Amino acid sequence: MKRQSNYTVEISCNIKKIWDIVVNCADTNWRSDLIKTEILSETSFKEYFKNGGETIFTITEKTPYTRYHFNMEN
Incomplete structure (x- = not known):
């Protein structure tokens, strides 16, 4: 069964700082x-x-500072 979720979050903070934290998988x-x-x-x-x-x-x-899409499997 395939499920899809879409989340949009607005954070009042420096976008570069948030982006760098969220996309840093390491x-x-x-x-x-x-x-x-x-x-x-x-x-x-x-x-x-x-x-x-x-x-x-x-x-x-x-797309830096704009869009981060991914598929998840577990």
């Missing part, structure tokens, strides 16, 4: 639910959760 210290993140390729990465789950992300569109 540093996820701001995510308290993760054990680690593994970079699989230039466009995919895997998150490992404290509860034992895993999610693979495949980035489909990345």
Whole structure:
């Protein structure tokens, strides 16, 4: 079964600072639910959760400061 979710968030902060934090897959210290993140390729990465789950992300569109789209599989 395929499910789709769309989220839009507005944050009152410097856009470059937020963008740099959110798209930095190597540093996820701001995510308290993760054990680690593994970079699989230039466009995919895997998150490992404290509860034992895993999610693979495949980035489909990345327009700096504008759009960050990805597919998730877990």
